[in-house]
Amino acid sequence: MIIGVAKEIKNNENRVALTPAGAEMLRQAGHTVLVEQNAGLGSGFSDESYLKAGAQIICDKKQLFDSAEMIMKVKEPLAPEYELFHEGQILFTYLHLAPEPELTKALLEKKVIGIAYETIEGPHHSLPLLTPMSEVAGRMSVQVGAQFLEKPFGGKGVLLGGVPGVEPAQVVIVGGGIVGTNAAKMALGLGARVTILDLSADRLRQLDDLFNGQVTTVMSNSYNIAQWVKKADLLVGAVLLPGARAPKLVSDDMVKTMEPGSVIVDVAIDQGGSVETIDRVTTHSDPTYTKYGVVHYAVANMPGAVARTSTFALTNATLGYALQIANKGWKQAVQHDAGLAKGINVLDGKLTYKAVADALKIAYTPLEQLL
Numbered sequence: 001m002i003i004g005v006a007k008e009i010k011n012n013e014n015r016v017a018l019t020p021a022g023a024e025m026l027r028q029a030g031h032t033v034l035v036e037q038n039a040g041l042g043s044g045f046s047d048e049s050y051l052k053a054g055a056q057i058i059c060d061k062k063q064l065f066d067s068a069e070m071i072m073k074v075k076e077p078l079a080p081e082y083e084l085f086h087e088g089q090i091l092f093t094y095l096h097l098a099p100e101p102e103l104t105k106a107l108l109e110k111k112v113i114g115i116a117y118e119t120i121e122g123p124h125h126s127l128p129l130l131t132p133m134s135e136v137a138g139r140m141s142v143q144v145g146a147q148f149l150e151k152p153f154g155g156k157g158v159l160l161g162g163v164p165g166v167e168p169a170q171v172v173i174v175g176g177g178i179v180g181t182n183a184a185k186m187a188l189g190l191g192a193r194v195t196i197l198d199l200s201a202d203r204l205r206q207l208d209d210l211f212n213g214q215v216t217t218v219m220s221n222s223y224n225i226a227q228w229v230k231k232a233d234l235l236v237g238a239v240l241l242p243g244a245r246a247p248k249l250v251s252d253d254m255v256k257t258m259e260p261g262s263v264i265v266d267v268a269i270d271q272g273g274s275v276e277t278i279d280r281v282t283t284h285s286d287p288t289y290t291k292y293g294v295v296h297y298a299v300a301n302m303p304g305a306v307a308r309t310s311t312f313a314l315t316n317a318t319l320g321y322a323l324q325i326a327n328k329g330w331k332q333a334v335q336h337d338a339g340l341a342k343g344i345n346v347l348d349g350k351l352t353y354k355a356v357a358d359a360l361k362i363a364y365t366p367l368e369q370l371l
C-alpha cells in the first residue's frame with residue numbers, strides 16, 4: 001500500500017502520525033511510505049531520519065494526497081485539506097465528527113474511508129488510540145490550569161498546593177475516565193484537594209481504591225455538579241460519550257457562581273465541550289478568554305504542545321493498526337478486528353457511526369450493510 005503522512009496544519013499542532021521507526025516497519029512490510037516535507041520537525045524528526053528509514057519525502061501536499069492510498073494524520077482535516085481527498089482513499093486520524101458538520105459533509109461527498117482513532121475499541125470497550133492522548137491531556141490540564149490560576153495569567157493568584165498554614169486549592173474534575181484520572185494524579189501530586197464526579201458508581205469505587213481515599217468521589221448529577229463547581233478553583237471537563245457530542249453538564253448559571261479568577265479547562269472540547277459558557281474553541285497561541293470573571297481554556301489539541309512525548313505515545317498505539325490496514329487492506333482488517341471496525345465513521349458516502357449520525361442528524365448506515 002502507498003501510505004502518505006501529511007504535515008499537520010492546525011494551530012501549533014506539532015505532532016506527526018508516523019515516526020521514522022514506524023516508517024521503517026511499514027517499509028519492511030513491503031509498503032511505500034511518503035512523508036510530507038518537514039512533517040516530523042515539530043516532534044524532532046528530520047526529513048533525513050525518514051529517508052534513512054526508507055521513506056520518500058514529498059514537497060507538494062497535493063502530490064502526496066493524490067499518490068497515497070492511505071493518508072495518516074493526527075488531527076481532523078481542516079477546510080484547506082477537504083479538497084485534497086479522493087474517492088476510496090483511507091483517512092486514518094482523529095476525526096471528532098460530532099461537532100464538525102462541514103468536515104463530515106466533505107468526507108461523505110469525497111467518499112473517503114474515514115477511520116477515526118477515537119472510536120476504535122479494544123477489550124472491554126476501551127479506546128486504545130484515545131487513551132495515550134487522554135493521558136497527556138489529563139496531565140496537562142492541571143499544568144495549564146495551575147499556570148492560569150496565577151495572577152499575571154488572569155487567575156485569582158492561588159497556588160494549587162498552598163503552603164503550610166495556607167489551604168490548598170480545590171480541583172474539581174467532571175468525568176473520571178482516563179483524562180480525569182490523570183488530572184487527579186497531577187493535582188494530588190501538587191498538593192491540591194481533588195474531587196471527581198462521574199456517572200458510574202463502579203468507576204467512583206475504582207477511583208476511591210486507586211487513590212486510597214485521597215480524592216473525594218461524587219455521583220454526577222446536575223445538583224452535585226452545581227455544588228462542586230461553585231467551590232472549584234480549577235474545574236476540569238473530562239466527560240466522554242464515545243463518538244457523541246459532549247453533554248453540556250456545567251451550565252451558564254453554575255459558572256456564574258464560581259469565584260472571579262477561577263479557571264476552567266474543558267478537555268472535552270474536541271467533542272464539542274462540556275461547559276455552556278464555552279462558545280468557541282481556543283488555540284495554543286490564544287488559549288483563554290474570560291467570561292463572568294472565570295478564565296476559560298478550550299484547546300482541542302492540547303497534546304500538540306508537548307509533541308515529542310505525544311507523538312511517541314500516539315504512534316506506539318496507532319502503528320499496529322496502520323500495519324493491519326496496510327497488510328490486509330481495510331476491508332479484511334476490519335472483518336478480522338471488530339474493534340478496528342468501530343473506527344470506521346464514514347464509508348462510501350455513508351455515515352457508519354451511530355452516535356455521530358445522531359449528533360449531526362444524518363442517516364445512519366450500519367457498517368455491515370456496506371461490507
Ligand SMILES: NC(=O)C1=CN([C@@H]2O[C@H](COP(=O)(O)OP(=O)(O)OC[C@H]3O[C@@H](n4cnc5c(N)ncnc54)[C@H](O)[C@@H]3O)[C@@H](O)[C@H]2O)C=CC1
Binds near residue numbers: 134135199203247301
Ligand atoms: N482537548 C484535547 O486536546 C484532548 C481531549 N480529549 C478528550 O477528553 C475527553 C475525555 O476522554 P477520556 O478521559 O479518554 O474518556 P473516558 O471514556 O476514559 O472517560 C470519560 C468519563 O466520563 C464519564 N461520564 C460520562 N457521562 C458523564 C456525566 N454525565 N457526568 C460525569 N461523568 C460522565 C464516563 O463514565 C467516563 O468515566 C474526550 O472528549 C476526549 O476526546 C482527549 C485528549 C486530548
Ligand SMILES: CC(=O)C(=O)O
Binds near residue numbers: 094300
Ligand atoms: C484526542 C485529541 O483530539 C488530540 O489528541 O488532539
